[in-house]
Amino acid sequence: MLKKILVTxxxxxxxxFIVEEALRRGYETWAGVRASTNKEYLKDENIKFIDLKFNDKEQLKKQLSEQKEKFGAWDYIVHNLGVTKCKNPEDFDLINYSFVKNFTEALIETETVPEQFIMMSSLGAWGIGDETGFTPIRQSDVPHPNTRYGKSKLKAEQHLYSLSNFPYVIMRPTGVYGPREKDYYLMMKTIKFGFDFSVGYKKQLITFIYVRDLVKAIFLAIDKGVKQRGYFISDGGAYTSTQFRKYIASAMGKRFVIPIRLPLVFLKIVSYCAEFFASLTGSASTLNRDKYNIMKQRNWICDITPLQKELGFEPDYPLEKGVYETVNWYKKSGWL
Known part of the structure:
Protein backbone atom coordinates (compact mmCIF):
# COMPACT_ATOMS: atom_id res chain seq x y z
CA MET A 1 0.00 0.00 0.00
CA LEU A 2 1.30 3.45 -0.90
CA LYS A 3 2.37 5.72 1.91
CA LYS A 4 0.21 8.83 2.10
CA ILE A 5 1.69 12.32 2.47
CA LEU A 6 -0.01 15.67 2.96
CA VAL A 7 1.74 18.89 1.98
CA THR A 8 0.05 22.02 3.31
CA PHE A 17 8.53 21.47 -5.15
CA ILE A 18 7.69 19.27 -2.14
CA VAL A 19 4.64 17.95 -3.98
CA GLU A 20 6.72 17.23 -7.10
CA GLU A 21 9.26 15.22 -5.11
CA ALA A 22 6.55 13.31 -3.23
CA LEU A 23 5.00 12.31 -6.55
CA ARG A 24 8.39 11.33 -7.96
CA ARG A 25 8.93 9.06 -4.96
CA GLY A 26 5.59 7.33 -5.47
CA TYR A 27 3.67 8.64 -2.45
CA GLU A 28 -0.08 9.05 -2.51
CA THR A 29 0.22 12.80 -2.50
CA TRP A 30 -2.30 15.21 -1.03
CA ALA A 31 -1.98 18.94 -1.56
CA GLY A 32 -3.48 21.15 1.14
CA VAL A 33 -4.70 24.28 -0.65
CA ARG A 34 -7.56 26.73 -0.45
CA ALA A 35 -10.23 26.71 -3.14
CA SER A 36 -8.88 30.05 -4.42
CA THR A 37 -5.26 28.86 -4.67
CA ASN A 38 -3.54 29.14 -8.04
CA LYS A 39 -2.76 25.55 -9.10
CA GLU A 40 -0.48 26.47 -12.00
CA TYR A 41 2.27 24.17 -10.70
CA LEU A 42 -0.05 21.50 -9.29
CA LYS A 43 -1.39 20.02 -12.52
CA ASP A 44 -0.33 16.39 -12.12
CA GLU A 45 -3.46 14.25 -12.31
CA ASN A 46 -2.22 12.10 -9.41
CA ILE A 47 -2.43 14.97 -6.91
CA LYS A 48 -5.34 14.79 -4.49
CA PHE A 49 -6.56 18.11 -3.07
CA ILE A 50 -8.02 19.06 0.28
CA ASP A 51 -9.00 22.43 1.76
CA LEU A 52 -8.40 22.13 5.50
CA LYS A 53 -10.04 24.74 7.76
CA PHE A 54 -7.12 25.53 10.06
CA ASN A 55 -8.92 28.49 11.65
CA ASP A 56 -11.69 26.28 13.11
CA LYS A 57 -10.49 23.33 15.19
CA GLU A 58 -13.90 21.64 15.43
CA GLN A 59 -14.40 21.74 11.68
CA LEU A 60 -10.81 20.57 11.21
CA LYS A 61 -11.46 17.59 13.50
CA LYS A 62 -14.49 16.69 11.43
CA GLN A 63 -12.42 16.85 8.23
CA LEU A 64 -9.66 14.68 9.72
CA SER A 65 -12.18 12.08 10.93
CA GLU A 66 -13.81 11.93 7.50
CA GLN A 67 -10.41 11.67 5.84
CA LYS A 68 -9.46 8.77 8.14
CA GLU A 69 -12.72 6.94 7.46
CA LYS A 70 -12.67 7.34 3.67
CA PHE A 71 -8.99 7.24 2.76
CA GLY A 72 -7.00 6.50 5.90
CA ALA A 73 -4.88 8.91 7.92
CA TRP A 74 -1.78 10.46 6.38
CA ASP A 75 1.51 8.72 7.15
CA TYR A 76 3.47 11.96 6.82
CA ILE A 77 2.51 15.61 7.01
CA VAL A 78 4.75 18.41 5.78
CA HIS A 79 3.23 21.57 7.24
CA ASN A 80 4.55 24.17 4.85
CA LEU A 81 1.73 26.66 5.39
CA GLY A 82 2.83 30.11 6.57
CA VAL A 83 3.10 33.78 5.75
CA THR A 84 6.19 35.99 5.51
CA LYS A 85 4.30 39.26 5.05
CA CYS A 86 0.78 40.24 6.12
CA LYS A 87 -1.74 43.02 5.70
CA ASN A 88 -2.47 42.80 9.43
CA PRO A 89 0.39 42.12 11.91
CA GLU A 90 -1.94 39.87 13.94
CA ASP A 91 -2.03 37.44 11.02
CA PHE A 92 1.54 36.31 11.71
CA ASP A 93 0.43 34.73 14.97
CA LEU A 94 -2.88 33.56 13.53
CA ILE A 95 -1.43 31.69 10.56
CA ASN A 96 2.09 30.77 11.66
CA TYR A 97 1.19 29.78 15.22
CA SER A 98 -2.56 29.32 15.82
CA PHE A 99 -3.06 27.21 12.70
CA VAL A 100 -0.25 24.89 13.87
CA LYS A 101 -1.82 24.67 17.33
CA ASN A 102 -5.28 23.89 15.93
CA PHE A 103 -3.91 21.35 13.48
CA THR A 104 -1.74 19.39 15.92
CA GLU A 105 -4.42 19.34 18.61
CA ALA A 106 -7.00 18.17 16.06
CA LEU A 107 -4.64 15.39 14.92
CA ILE A 108 -4.20 14.22 18.51
CA GLU A 109 -7.90 14.40 19.37
CA THR A 110 -8.96 12.46 16.25
CA GLU A 111 -6.16 9.90 16.63
CA THR A 112 -4.75 10.75 13.22
CA VAL A 113 -1.22 11.72 14.28
CA PRO A 114 1.16 10.82 11.42
CA GLU A 115 4.48 9.02 11.68
CA GLN A 116 6.15 12.43 11.27
CA PHE A 117 4.86 15.98 11.34
CA ILE A 118 7.44 18.10 9.56
CA MET A 119 6.99 21.83 10.13
CA MET A 120 8.63 24.50 8.03
CA SER A 121 10.07 27.10 10.38
CA SER A 122 12.90 29.55 9.68
CA LEU A 123 16.40 30.56 10.72
CA GLY A 124 14.67 33.84 11.57
CA ALA A 125 13.11 32.13 14.60
CA TRP A 126 16.54 32.34 16.27
CA GLY A 127 17.10 36.02 15.55
CA ILE A 128 20.35 37.95 15.34
CA GLY A 129 23.57 35.95 15.46
CA ASP A 130 27.07 36.95 16.62
CA GLU A 131 27.87 40.06 14.57
CA THR A 132 31.37 40.48 15.98
CA GLY A 133 33.07 37.09 15.72
CA PHE A 134 30.56 35.71 13.21
CA THR A 135 30.21 32.33 14.90
CA PRO A 136 27.41 30.23 13.39
CA ILE A 137 23.96 30.28 14.93
CA ARG A 138 23.41 27.00 16.80
CA GLN A 139 20.36 25.31 18.23
CA SER A 140 21.93 25.56 21.69
CA ASP A 141 21.81 29.38 21.41
CA VAL A 142 18.95 31.15 23.14
CA PRO A 143 16.53 32.28 20.40
CA HIS A 144 15.66 35.98 20.37
CA PRO A 145 13.79 36.69 17.12
CA ASN A 146 13.54 40.36 16.17
CA THR A 147 10.79 40.12 13.53
CA ARG A 148 7.08 39.44 13.83
CA TYR A 149 7.54 36.56 11.42
CA GLY A 150 10.38 35.01 13.44
CA LYS A 151 8.50 35.38 16.72
CA SER A 152 5.44 33.63 15.32
CA LYS A 153 7.55 30.75 14.01
CA LEU A 154 9.32 30.34 17.36
CA LYS A 155 5.95 30.33 19.11
CA ALA A 156 4.82 27.50 16.84
CA GLU A 157 8.02 25.58 17.59
CA GLN A 158 7.51 26.00 21.33
CA HIS A 159 4.00 24.62 20.98
CA LEU A 160 5.39 21.48 19.31
CA TYR A 161 7.91 21.05 22.15
CA SER A 162 5.01 21.09 24.63
CA LEU A 163 3.23 18.11 23.04
CA SER A 164 4.03 14.80 24.72
CA ASN A 165 5.56 12.23 22.34
CA PHE A 166 4.45 14.19 19.27
CA PRO A 167 6.59 13.17 16.24
CA TYR A 168 7.61 16.64 15.09
CA VAL A 169 10.56 17.52 12.89
CA ILE A 170 11.36 21.22 12.48
CA MET A 171 13.11 22.60 9.41
CA ARG A 172 14.72 26.05 9.75
CA PRO A 173 15.99 27.11 6.33
CA THR A 174 17.92 30.27 5.67
CA GLY A 175 17.13 32.27 2.49
CA VAL A 176 15.42 29.92 0.04
CA TYR A 177 15.78 30.68 -3.67
CA GLY A 178 15.05 28.91 -6.92
CA PRO A 179 12.63 28.83 -9.86
CA ARG A 180 9.26 30.50 -9.20
CA GLU A 181 10.54 32.43 -6.14
CA LYS A 182 9.55 36.11 -6.25
CA ASP A 183 11.58 38.08 -3.66
CA TYR A 184 15.08 37.28 -4.96
CA TYR A 185 13.57 37.60 -8.42
CA LEU A 186 13.07 41.34 -7.77
CA MET A 187 16.79 41.64 -7.04
CA MET A 188 17.59 39.83 -10.26
CA LYS A 189 15.44 42.27 -12.19
CA THR A 190 17.42 45.25 -10.85
CA ILE A 191 20.67 43.55 -11.88
CA LYS A 192 19.23 42.92 -15.33
CA PHE A 193 18.74 46.69 -15.61
CA GLY A 194 22.38 47.23 -14.59
CA PHE A 195 22.14 48.15 -10.89
CA ASP A 196 23.51 46.30 -7.86
CA PHE A 197 21.85 47.59 -4.67
CA SER A 198 23.14 46.67 -1.22
CA VAL A 199 22.59 48.16 2.24
CA GLY A 200 24.77 48.88 5.25
CA TYR A 201 28.49 49.48 5.48
CA LYS A 202 29.45 46.88 8.10
CA LYS A 203 30.59 43.37 7.23
CA GLN A 204 27.72 41.02 6.39
CA LEU A 205 27.74 37.28 5.73
CA ILE A 206 24.59 35.75 4.26
CA THR A 207 23.52 32.17 3.58
CA PHE A 208 21.25 30.41 1.11
CA ILE A 209 19.59 27.11 0.31
CA TYR A 210 18.38 26.13 -3.15
CA VAL A 211 14.77 24.97 -3.04
CA ARG A 212 15.54 21.48 -4.33
CA ASP A 213 18.16 21.00 -1.62
CA LEU A 214 15.64 22.06 1.01
CA VAL A 215 13.21 19.47 -0.34
CA LYS A 216 16.03 16.93 -0.28
CA ALA A 217 16.54 17.61 3.44
CA ILE A 218 12.81 17.11 4.12
CA PHE A 219 12.76 13.68 2.50
CA LEU A 220 16.03 12.67 4.15
CA ALA A 221 14.27 13.33 7.46
CA ILE A 222 11.42 11.06 6.34
CA ASP A 223 13.82 8.36 5.14
CA LYS A 224 15.74 8.43 8.44
CA GLY A 225 12.55 8.47 10.53
CA VAL A 226 13.85 11.14 12.92
CA LYS A 227 11.46 12.60 15.48
CA GLN A 228 11.48 15.51 17.92
CA ARG A 229 14.40 17.11 16.12
CA GLY A 230 15.06 20.51 14.58
CA TYR A 231 17.59 21.45 11.90
CA PHE A 232 19.07 24.64 10.50
CA ILE A 233 19.38 24.34 6.73
CA SER A 234 21.78 26.09 4.37
CA ASP A 235 24.19 24.98 1.64
CA GLY A 236 27.00 25.26 4.21
CA GLY A 237 28.57 28.34 2.63
CA ALA A 238 28.81 31.95 3.79
CA TYR A 239 28.68 34.71 1.21
CA THR A 240 28.79 38.44 0.85
CA SER A 241 25.99 40.21 -1.00
CA THR A 242 28.58 41.15 -3.64
CA GLN A 243 29.37 37.48 -4.30
CA PHE A 244 25.69 36.64 -4.64
CA ARG A 245 25.09 39.45 -7.09
CA LYS A 246 28.17 38.56 -9.12
CA TYR A 247 26.81 35.05 -9.61
CA ILE A 248 23.51 36.54 -10.77
CA ALA A 249 25.18 38.98 -13.16
CA SER A 250 27.38 36.20 -14.57
CA ALA A 251 24.39 33.91 -15.13
CA MET A 252 22.66 36.78 -16.97
CA GLY A 253 25.71 37.60 -19.04
CA LYS A 254 25.90 41.12 -17.55
CA ARG A 255 29.46 42.41 -17.88
CA PHE A 256 28.91 45.74 -16.16
CA VAL A 257 26.67 46.49 -13.19
CA ILE A 258 26.68 49.76 -11.24
CA PRO A 259 27.12 49.05 -7.49
CA ILE A 260 24.96 51.25 -5.24
CA ARG A 261 25.34 50.90 -1.46
CA LEU A 262 22.63 52.52 0.65
CA PRO A 263 22.81 53.41 4.36
CA LEU A 264 20.61 51.38 6.70
CA VAL A 265 18.78 54.50 7.86
CA PHE A 266 17.60 55.08 4.29
CA LEU A 267 16.30 51.50 4.06
CA LYS A 268 14.55 51.90 7.41
CA ILE A 269 12.70 55.03 6.31
CA VAL A 270 11.68 53.48 2.98
CA SER A 271 10.57 50.21 4.63
CA TYR A 272 8.44 51.90 7.29
CA CYS A 273 6.88 54.25 4.76
CA ALA A 274 6.12 51.38 2.37
CA GLU A 275 4.43 49.43 5.16
CA PHE A 276 2.40 52.47 6.21
CA PHE A 277 1.11 53.22 2.71
CA ALA A 278 0.38 49.53 2.09
CA SER A 279 -1.76 49.48 5.24
CA LEU A 280 -3.82 52.38 3.85
CA THR A 281 -4.63 50.35 0.75
CA GLY A 282 -5.19 47.08 2.62
CA SER A 283 -2.26 45.30 0.99
CA ALA A 284 0.97 43.68 2.19
CA SER A 285 4.22 45.41 1.26
CA THR A 286 7.36 43.50 0.29
CA LEU A 287 9.35 46.22 2.04
CA ASN A 288 8.29 46.51 5.69
CA ARG A 289 9.77 46.70 9.18
CA ASP A 290 10.32 42.93 9.26
CA LYS A 291 12.18 43.08 5.96
CA TYR A 292 14.29 45.94 7.30
CA ASN A 293 15.29 43.90 10.38
CA ILE A 294 16.16 40.98 8.13
CA MET A 295 18.27 43.05 5.74
CA LYS A 296 20.16 44.85 8.50
CA GLN A 297 21.19 41.57 10.17
CA ARG A 298 24.90 41.03 9.56
CA ASN A 299 25.40 37.34 10.42
CA TRP A 300 23.23 34.66 8.82
CA ILE A 301 25.65 31.75 9.22
CA CYS A 302 24.07 28.69 10.83
CA ASP A 303 25.44 25.38 12.06
CA ILE A 304 24.25 22.57 9.80
CA THR A 305 26.39 19.87 11.45
CA PRO A 306 23.36 17.99 12.91
CA LEU A 307 21.76 18.01 9.46
CA GLN A 308 24.90 16.50 7.96
CA LYS A 309 25.60 13.95 10.70
CA GLU A 310 22.06 12.77 11.43
CA LEU A 311 20.54 12.94 7.95
CA GLY A 312 23.63 12.65 5.76
CA PHE A 313 22.76 15.91 4.01
CA GLU A 314 25.08 17.33 1.40
CA PRO A 315 23.81 20.02 -0.98
CA ASP A 316 23.57 19.27 -4.68
CA TYR A 317 23.47 22.97 -5.48
CA PRO A 318 26.26 25.26 -4.27
CA LEU A 319 25.21 28.87 -4.71
CA GLU A 320 26.76 29.50 -8.13
CA LYS A 321 25.14 26.39 -9.62
CA GLY A 322 21.77 27.14 -8.03
CA VAL A 323 21.76 30.75 -9.20
CA TYR A 324 22.65 29.68 -12.74
CA GLU A 325 19.75 27.21 -12.85
CA THR A 326 17.36 29.74 -11.32
CA VAL A 327 18.25 32.52 -13.77
CA ASN A 328 17.90 30.11 -16.69
CA TRP A 329 14.40 29.17 -15.48
CA TYR A 330 13.41 32.85 -15.22
CA LYS A 331 14.69 33.42 -18.76
CA LYS A 332 12.91 30.42 -20.25
CA SER A 333 9.69 31.30 -18.44
CA GLY A 334 9.77 34.90 -19.66
CA TRP A 335 10.29 36.43 -16.23
CA LEU A 336 13.63 37.98 -17.25
Missing part, protein backbone atom coordinates in the same frame (compact mmCIF):
# COMPACT_ATOMS: atom_id res chain seq x y z
CA UNK A 9 0.76 25.35 1.65
CA UNK A 10 1.20 23.30 -1.51
CA UNK A 11 0.35 26.21 -3.79
CA UNK A 12 3.34 28.24 -2.62
CA UNK A 13 6.88 28.42 -3.97
CA UNK A 14 8.36 25.72 -1.69
CA UNK A 15 5.19 23.65 -1.45
CA UNK A 16 5.04 22.99 -5.17
Missing amino acids: GAGGFIGG
